Amino acid sequence: MRVLLADPPAFTPWYDHELAAALARAGAEVELATSRFRFGELPAPDGYVRRERFYPLSARLFRRSRLRLPFKAVEHLDVMQSLARARTGVLHLQWAALPQADVHLRFRAPSVFTAHDLLPRRTASRRDLWRRLLARFDRVVVHSQRGREALAELGVDARVIPHPVYPSTATRADDGATVLALGVIRPYKGLPDAIAATATLDGIRLLVAGDPAMPLDGLREAPHVEWRLGYLPQPELDRALSESTVAVFPYRAELDQSGALLQALGAGVPAVVYDVAGIGEPVREFGAGVVVPAGDVEALTAALRGLLGDQASLAAAREGADRARRELTWDASAARHLELYRELA
16 A cells, blocks of 8 residues: 655654554555754654655745744745645545645545644644545544544544554663653643642652743743653663653643653653643553642642652553553554555555
8 A cells, every 4th residue: 555644844854754654564565755954963763665755945944943933934825735645545645734734635635634733733723624634545644532522512423543662772871869741841731730749748859851942031040850852862861761750741721732742651650641632642551650630839749749659550550651662563554554444445
């Protein structure tokens, strides 16, 4: 089967790589159509073809500058034309970078869309826009049951394919007292809550590892916090995961699943998470940590204290993370995707 995976803005390049490679291992002929990733080096394609053919100017001249947006809007016309003309077994779009325009897309090939962010932040209030856009696709994929329920409110019958864990070479080399806040630093990820929760725990340090996409202002002044800022290369990411006892994800409800959480679980690091969107589902299912009410810093603190202060609880959560690592594989995800694609063939 020929599969065209498309992530025009390169929002999730590691996800794209792992899924494309797993589909190729399963026998699919896979092309990944994307743009240049602006923040770091990516793994070489493994059994598939990667073509960085979108946004040739804006993806190369700018990082996070708003100056790139006018260029990107003009270049998006070529993205739309390319997707509309694509002739392949299945076209699987990972991200709609400009939904106001993409709502007019019409496809020649059978089409699938993965709603990584159920209703992306900039256009979340425009529910009719997303209802019409998602109706353009033959199938819609989400990563959680909660995601499926959220899209059902828009009249969309989405298919749940859980987000796999990311493979890691991290080894357990932590001090028993390190809490990890991992991933690109954005307002919805709740870093102030992570700092507040760990500040009251004696002998605990918070390790913040990620690229800031927001002003950090006074956050850098917090005691007992180590900062490793920027897009970390894989060896540095694995080092941070190796040194971490527990990871923390005090997110607000602005996405379906967290890739950073799946990186932590892939390294066998248990997590404490707010109960938002689908983030708590793998933690609950595999017993890989603790899920607490959204926005409850006291509950977040208590959960961290419970894991860090009780070796039996920590060992059980680590076993749960290991179970997630064994079961939430990319090969299993590829098999589910191929089953979905065959429905459209």
